Amino acid sequence: MAEVTVSPKYQIVIPKEIRESMGIVSGQKVQIMSYKGRIEVIPLQPMKAMKGFLEGIDTTVARDADRV
Numbered sequence: 001m002a003e004v005t006v007s008p009k010y011q012i013v014i015p016k017e018i019r020e021s022m023g024i025v026s027g028q029k030v031q032i033m034s035y036k037g038r039i040e041v042i043p044l045q046p047m048k049a050m051k052g053f054l055e056g057i058d059t060t061v062a063r064d065a066d067r068v
Contacts, residue, residue, distance in 0.1 A: 014041070 002015040
């Protein structure tokens with residue numbers, strides 16, 4: 001676990017090992033949110049990079065007999 005310091009401008013530096021493991025590069029957009037008392041940073045991926053990431057999932061939905 002890495003420890004960082006918040007600057008006077010409320011900025012932080014993402015440690016190198018975390019940037020590399022998550023594939024975060026300079027200029028990349030991230031989403032930041034508060035969740036259950038913690039701060040989460042989620043790297044955003046371009047839509048082209050997302051192509052095919054759900055390949056092979058089961059898309060069948062159980063339906064009532066009157067909704068077929």
